[in-house]
Amino acid sequence: MKRYPAFEPPEYVAWTADPALLDAFRATINAVPERKAVVARLSRDELLSLYARLIRARQHDIALARWVRQGVISKAWLGTGEEAATVGPVFALDPAVDFVAPMIRNAAACCDMGMPLADMLRAYLATADSPSGGHDLHAGSQAHHVLQPVSPVGVMVPVSAGVALAGRITGAPRVVMNWIGDGSVKSGASHEGLNFAAVQRLPVVYILQNNQVALGTRLEQHHAGGDFAEWPEAYGMAGWGFDGNNVLDAYAAAVLAVERCRRGEGPVLLLANTFRMGGHATHDEREARATFPAELFAYWGKRDPIGLFEAYLKGAGVLEAELADVEAAATAVVEAAADAALESRHHLPDPQTALTGVYAPD
Ligand SMILES: Cc1ncc(C[n+]2csc(CCOP(=O)(O)OP(=O)(O)O)c2C)c(N)n1
Numbered sequence: 001m002k003r004y005p006a007f008e009p010p011e012y013v014a015w016t017a018d019p020a021l022l023d024a025f026r027a028t029i030n031a032v033p034e035r036k037a038v039v040a041r042l043s044r045d046e047l048l049s050l051y052a053r054l055i056r057a058r059q060h061d062i063a064l065a066r067w068v069r070q071g072v073i074s075k076a077w078l079g080t081g082e083e084a085a086t087v088g089p090v091f092a093l094d095p096a097v098d099f100v101a102p103m104i105r106n107a108a109a110c111c112d113m114g115m116p117l118a119d120m121l122r123a124y125l126a127t128a129d130s131p132s133g134g135h136d137l138h139a140g141s142q143a144h145h146v147l148q149p150v151s152p153v154g155v156m157v158p159v160s161a162g163v164a165l166a167g168r169i170t171g172a173p174r175v176v177m178n179w180i181g182d183g184s185v186k187s188g189a190s191h192e193g194l195n196f197a198a199v200q201r202l203p204v205v206y207i208l209q210n211n212q213v214a215l216g217t218r219l220e221q222h223h224a225g226g227d228f229a230e231w232p233e234a235y236g237m238a239g240w241g242f243d244g245n246n247v248l249d250a251y252a253a254a255v256l257a258v259e260r261c262r263r264g265e266g267p268v269l270l271l272a273n274t275f276r277m278g279g280h281a282t283h284d285e286r287e288a289r290a291t292f293p294a295e296l297f298a299y300w301g302k303r304d305p306i307g308l309f310e311a312y313l314k315g316a317g318v319l320e321a322e323l324a325d326v327e328a329a330a331t332a333v334v335e336a337a338a339d340a341a342l343e344s345r346h347h348l349p350d351p352q353t354a355l356t357g358v359y360a361p362d
């Protein structure tokens with residue numbers, strides 16, 4: 001895949017697959033028989049679709065980083081390096097019935113559920129034709145079953161439980177997938193929501209995305225709660241981990257969680273270990289580099305989830321030319337979406353609409 005030195009972490013610029021890590025990637029998806037069986041059922045087209053979605057996610061971040069550099073927007077929150085923890089699990093859902101509650105770093109969930117990329121980018125421009133009409137840069141769309149993130153992180157945990165409960169009450173069974181960070185899972189709302197989902201046995205797949213940091217606070221500075229792997233049991237729900245940089249492991253772990261939810265066996269708390277390869281947003285990348293030792297960036301930089309999956313596909317016989325075609329198509333889609341969004345740039349909302357959609361009609 002093409003690399004973008006101006007917009008990607010320096011560790012990715014001259015990326016090549018470490019043979020030992022590629023072996024580990026394969027070993028991970030073969031380690032658990034149930035997951036191995038799920039991965040084995042993926043068709044060649046589905047594997048290429050996962051690849052296209054990963055590229056689209058990376059290109060979405062590159063488009064935003066480019067806008068920041070060009071002065072179109074002041075900053076952007078990126079999921080670079082964490083794409084597999086979003087793209088894999090969403091692939092386990094049925095977008096026609098299920099819902100997602102992404103954090104801002106899980107933007108890929110929006111387009112993977114069918115939201116137009118141009119709308120996701122318009123959210124950053126706060127245009128009148130953006131998903132919230134310019135109210136908020138967080139992107140969501142009821143029509144596409146994407147719950148718009150609420151800015152106070154952790155608050156979506158009980159909201160997701162509520163959406164699942166509403167589905168049960170109204171006879172419209174659905175699975176809700178909700179990502180929570182290693183930081184936001186410490187919020188009061190998150191604890192209440194996880195407990196409520198557990199006691200009501202609601203069909204929610206919570207994904208605890210541990211990227212080792214919350215804004216500028218390292219995990220060991222905000223975490224005294226032992227191994228996250230023990231948290232599901234503490235809440236009284238099922239749970240298991242997956243490799244947050246292995247899209248196939250992420251997919252398989254999520255399929256098993258979604259199946260359990262559909263059987264009515266209650267929520268699942270998945271634990272994904274990964275790493276934030278940049279700053280909290282584009283404004284504090286230098287501080288982020290000072291927050292962690294360079295070796296940690298080097299360690300995770302070798303585990304680029306897209307590079308590893310691409311190397312896996314090549315090893316499985318997919319031709320380089322075929323991957324290049326998929327990459328070019330996904331890249332063109334994002335570039336066209338960015339152009340379309342920019343056309344709306346000066347279409348700002350009428351100030352009279354500031355309260356529209358904020359309060360229920362009397
Ligand atoms: C209640 C609340 N406190 C603080 C913030 C500012 N804030 C936004 S994201 C964030 C860190 C979240 O960390 P984590 O949950 O680990 O997610 P990550 O950013 O690492 O993906 C903070 C402190 C906020 N939005 N809401």
Ligand SMILES: [Mg+2]
Binds near residue numbers: 181183210211212213
């Ligand atoms: Mg975090």
